Amino acid sequence: MAEEKVSSTGEEDSQVVNPWEVTAKDGDKIDYDKLIEQFGCQRLGADLVQRVERLTGRPAHVFLRRGVFFAHRDFDEILDLYERGEKFYLYTGRGPSSEALHFGHLIPFMFTKYLQDAFKVPLVIQLTDDEKCMWKNISIEESKRLARENARDIIACGFDVTRTFIFSDFNYLGGKFYENMVKVANCVTFNKVVGIFGFTREDHIGKISFPPVQAVPSFPSSFPHLFADKNNKVNDNLRCLIPCAIDQDPYFRMTRDVAPRIGYQKPSLIESTFFPALQGENGKMSASDPNSAIYVTDSPKDIKNKVNRYAFSGGQDSIEKHRKLGANLEVDIPVKYLSFFLDDDAELEHIKEEYGSGRMLTGQVKARLIEVLSELVERHRRGRALVTDEMVDAFMAVRPLPFMFS
Amino acid sequence: MGFTKDQLLDRLKELQINFVCYDHPVVLTVEAQAKYVGHLGGLLSKNLLLKDKKHRYYVVSALANTNVDLKVLSQRLGLGKGGLRMAPEESLQEILQVPLGCVTPFALINESAGTVSFLLDQGFKSQECCFFHPLSNDATISLGSSGLEKFLTSLGRKPAYVDLEATPLVGKDNPPDLADFVPSGVPALSDSAEKAPPIQPPVVTQAPENVKSTSGKASIKAKVQSGTTEKPKSTVNPLIEATDVEKVIEEIFAKFASAVQSENKQEEIETSLFDGVRKRITTDLQMQMMSFKNAAYSQGFQAGVEAVRIAMKNMSFRS
Numbered sequence: 001m002a003e004e005k006v007s008s009t010g011e012e013d014s015q016v017v018n019p020w021e022v023t024a025k026d027g028d029k030i031d032y033d034k035l036i037e038q039f040g041c042q043r044l045g046a047d048l049v050q051r052v053e054r055l056t057g058r059p060a061h062v063f064l065r066r067g068v069f070f071a072h073r074d075f076d077e078i079l080d081l082y083e084r085g086e087k088f089y090l091y092t093g094r095g096p097s098s099e100a101l102h103f104g105h106l107i108p109f110m111f112t113k114y115l116q117d118a119f120k121v122p123l124v125i126q127l128t129d130d131e132k133c134m135w136k137n138i139s140i141e142e143s144k145r146l147a148r149e150n151a152r153d154i155i156a157c158g159f160d161v162t163r164t165f166i167f168s169d170f171n172y173l174g175g176k177f178y179e180n181m182v183k184v185a186n187c188v189t190f191n192k193v194v195g196i197f198g199f200t201r202e203d204h205i206g207k208i209s210f211p212p213v214q215a216v217p218s219f220p221s222s223f224p225h226l227f228a229d230k231n232n233k234v235n236d237n238l239r240c241l242i243p244c245a246i247d248q249d250p251y252f253r254m255t256r257d258v259a260p261r262i263g264y265q266k267p268s269l270i271e272s273t274f275f276p277a278l279q280g281e282n283g284k285m286s287a288s289d290p291n292s293a294i295y296v297t298d299s300p301k302d303i304k305n306k307v308n309r310y311a312f313s314g315g316q317d318s319i320e321k322h323r324k325l326g327a328n329l330e331v332d333i334p335v336k337y338l339s340f341f342l343d344d345d346a347e348l349e350h351i352k353e354e355y356g357s358g359r360m361l362t363g364q365v366k367a368r369l370i371e372v373l374s375e376l377v378e379r380h381r382r383g384r385a386l387v388t389d390e391m392v393d394a395f396m397a398v399r400p401l402p403f404m405f406s
Numbered sequence: 407m408g409f410t411k412d413q414l415l416d417r418l419k420e421l422q423i424n425f426v427c428y429d430h431p432v433v434l435t436v437e438a439q440a441k442y443v444g445h446l447g448g449l450l451s452k453n454l455l456l457k458d459k460k461h462r463y464y465v466v467s468a469l470a471n472t473n474v475d476l477k478v479l480s481q482r483l484g485l486g487k488g489g490l491r492m493a494p495e496e497s498l499q500e501i502l503q504v505p506l507g508c509v510t511p512f513a514l515i516n517e518s519a520g521t522v523s524f525l526l527d528q529g530f531k532s533q534e535c536c537f538f539h540p541l542s543n544d545a546t547i548s549l550g551s552s553g554l555e556k557f558l559t560s561l562g563r564k565p566a567y568v569d570l571e572a573t574p575l576v577g578k579d580n581p582p583d584l585a586d587f588v589p590s591g592v593p594a595l596s597d598s599a600e601k602a603p604p605i606q607p608p609v610v611t612q613a614p615e616n617v618k619s620t621s622g623k624a625s626i627k628a629k630v631q632s633g634t635t636e637k638p639k640s641t642v643n644p645l646i647e648a649t650d651v652e653k654v655i656e657e658i659f660a661k662f663a664s665a666v667q668s669e670n671k672q673e674e675i676e677t678s679l680f681d682g683v684r685k686r687i688t689t690d691l692q693m694q695m696m697s698f699k700n701a702a703y704s705q706g707f708q709a710g711v712e713a714v715r716i717a718m719k720n721m722s723f724r725s
Binding site: 117159160161162229230233379382383386387388390391393394395399403406 | 692
C-alpha cells in the first residue's frame with residue numbers, strides 16, 4: 001500500500017498541511033476529507049468508537065464522539081491486540097515554543113490522558129526543545145526553560161506519574177535513543193525529506209536532520225529504562241499509539257515507512273482536526289494575538305470578554321432576522337467550541353436545535369460556552385498550582401515504571 | 407600448558423556432548439556478547455572468578471540477570487563478611503589460563519584449575535541452550551545443561567546447582583549453607599573416572615530449611631525460596647488497586663451516598679440525585695486525587711534521591 005503520499009507543497013491553490021504550516025485553500029476551511037485522501041490515512045468511524053467503548057467499559061471521550069479525533073492509521077490493530085490481552089504504549093509530544101498554552105495545545109493532552117486512564121497503559125511525552133530552538137531561533141537556555149514550564153501545564157492535565165515519562169530532547173538524547181535515530185536517518189534520503197516536509201537547500205542542516213528525533217520515540221528500544229527486561233532485552237514488538245494533530249502526520253508517515261526496514265513495528269496513529277481560532281476557521285491562532293484563543297492563564301473575566309467580543313458568531317445581524325432564519329452553525333465558533341468541550345451530548349443537540357432554528361440567541365450560547373470554558377480553566381489552574389519543581393523532576397526522571405501496565 | 411578452544415571442542419566431541427559453536431569478534435562483556443548471540447533465545451551467562459583471603463578460588467557461573475551479591479555469598483560459604491573478592495587479572499591466566507573477559511566453566515578442564523570451586527546458577531538447570539565462552543572470547547558455545555553436567559562429571563566434579571540469589575540468614579544456629587563449596591585443597595582429577603571426586607558439594611535445596619527456627623521473617627523467606635527458580639508472586643500488589651484514582655473515587659462516592667441515605671431517616675433519596683451530583687463532581691475529584699497521587703510519589707522520589715545521596719556521601723566518607 002502506497003503509504004507515504006507526498007503532501008503537495010508545490011501547488012499554490014491547494015491547502016498546505018505540515019508540521020510548520022497549516023493553510024487552507026484560498027481562505028476557505030480545511031478540507032479534511034481531501035486531507036485524509038492526500039495523506040493516505042483512514043477515517044475513524046463510529047464502529048471504532050463503539051468498539052473503544054466496549055473494550056474500555058466506559059463512555060468514549062467527548063473528542064471521539066464528536067469526531068475531533070477523526071482519522072487514524074492502524075488504530076484497529078491496537079484495539080485488536082488490546083482485545084487479545086497484549087500491551088501497547090502511548091507517545092505524544094509538544095514543541096515548547098511559548099510559555100502560554102491555549103486550549104488548542106491542550107487537546108491532544110486531554111485526549112491522551114483519557115487514553116491512559118481507559119486503557120491503563122504507559123505514556124512517553126517528548127518536549128522538542130531542540131526543534132523550537134532551531135525553528136523559532138530562541139536560545140537553548142530559553143528552550144529548555146520553556147520545556148519545563150510547558151511540562152507543568154501538561155502534568156496539570158492529570159497524567160499519572162506512575163505511568164508517564166516526560167523528557168526533553170536536550171536532556172534525554174543519547175544512548176539507545178540516538179542509536180535508533182541513526183538507524184532511521186540511514187533510511188531516509190535528502191530527497192525524501194524534501195518531499196515530505198518541504199525542506200530546501202537553503203534550510204540549515206539542523207532542521208533537515210531533525211525528523212528522526214520525533215520518529216524514534218515510536219520504538220520501545222529508545223527507552224531501555226522503561227521497556228528493557230532483566231536481561232536488558234527490549235520487546236521490539238511492543239506497539240505504540242500516537243495521538244496527535246493531523247499536521248504531525250508527515251513525521252509518522254516517514255516513521256512507518258522506515259520501521260519495517262530496521263526491524264521495528266510501525267506506530268499507530270490517532271489524529272485530530274485543528275482547533276479553530278476565536279475569530280473563525282479562517283482566522284489564525286497566533287501568539288501575537290492573545291484574543292485569538294483562550295489561554296489556560298485567562299481569568300474568568302478574560303474568558304467572558306474574549307468570547308463575547310471576539311468569538312465569531314453564526315447568528316444573524318438582528319434578533320428578528322435571527323428568529324426567522326436561525327444561526328449558521330457551520331461557521332459559528334461558540335457552537336464549534338461547545339462541540340469540543342461540552343460533554344453532555346443531549347444538551348449540545350438541544351443547543352444546536354434551538355440555535356439553528358433561531359429560538360436561542362447568540363448571547364445565550366456564548367454564556368453557556370463561557371461557563372464551560374471557565375470551569376475547565378479553573379480545574380486546570382487548580383491542578384497546575386499543585387505541580388512543583390520536584391513533581392516535574394519526578395516525571396522527567398529516567399526511572400523505571402514498574403506499574404505502568406497495571 | 408592450557409587447553410585451547412579447539413582442544414576443548416575436540417574433548418566435548420569425544421564426550422559426545424552436543425553443542426553449537428558461534429564465532430564472533432572478540433567480546434569482553436556480556437552486553438557485547440549479547441549483540442552476537444543474544445537473539446538466539448538462549449541463556450547468557452556471567453562468569454566470575456573469585457578469590458578468598460586464603461587464596462582459594464571460585465568460579466561462579468550465573469544467568470546474566472541473576473543478582474550475585476559477593477557479601478552474601480561470602481557468608482554462605484562461611485568466609486565471614488567481605489571474605490570474597492573478584493580475583494585479580496593475573497589469576498585468570500595463572501589459574502584458569504583464559505584471557506580477560508573469558509571466565510568459563512570450561513576453564514576447569516585445565517590442571518591449574520584443579521582446586522577451583524565451581525558454583526553453577528540453578529537457573530541453568532534443565533535448560534537446553536546455555537551460552538559460555540569456549541576458552542576464548544571470539545566464540546560462544548551453546549549447550550544444554552545435561553551437556554555441561556557431563557563435562558563436569560568428566561572432570562571428576564559432581565554437578566550441583568546453587569540458588570545464587572538466596573539470602574539465608576547465617577548465624578549461630580544456621581551454619582553457612584555453601585560451606586561445602588570451599589576448596590579443601592585436594593584437586594579434582596581430570597581424566598580418571600576411578601578416583602572419587604574430592605569435592606562433593608551437596609545439592610542445595612536443603613538450605614532454606616535451616617532457617618526455619620529463626621524469626622518469622624526468615625521462615626517466610628524459606629517458604630518463598632524452597633526449590634523453585636522463580637520467586638512466586640502469590641497475589642497482585644495491593645497498592646495497584648489502592649492507587650487507582652478512578653476506583654478510589656468511586657468507592658468514596660459510594661460510601662458517601664450510602665451514608666447520606668442512612669442519615670436521611672425520613673425517606674429514600676432518589677438515586678438520580680446522587681447520579682446528578684456524581685456527574686457534577688467526579689471529574690474534579692479525580693483530578694484532585696491524581697494531583698495527590700503525583701504529589702505523594704514526587705515526595706517519595708525526592709526522599710529516595712536524598713537517601714541515595716546520603717548513602718554515597720557516607721560511603722566515600724568511610725573509604
